[in-house]
């Protein structure tokens with residue numbers, strides 16, 4: 001199963017990754033990060049494809065995908 005790592009404190013909350021994940025595994029977290037925005041989180045129980053679309057689309061390179 002691929003592993004997704006999100007650097008939450010770098011996330012600016014643009015939500016691009018949410019719209020690009022084909023499995024709908026990314027959602028908005030409840031708590032604010034250091035930038036004062038709600039970062040995204042990944043559903044670790046979902047079936048991630050390892051497609052890395054989320055990582056590719058993030059303008060701030062906050063997401064890494066390990067296969």
Ligand code: SF4
Pocket residue numbers: 002004020021022023024025026042047048049050051052053054055065
């Ligand atoms: S690697 Fe693909 S399936 Fe997995 S969280 Fe990212 S966009 Fe979604």
Ligand code: SF4
Pocket residue numbers: 006010011012013014015016017018039040057058059060061062063
């Ligand atoms: S694309 Fe990057 S900056 Fe935008 S919400 Fe997702 S992780 Fe945060």
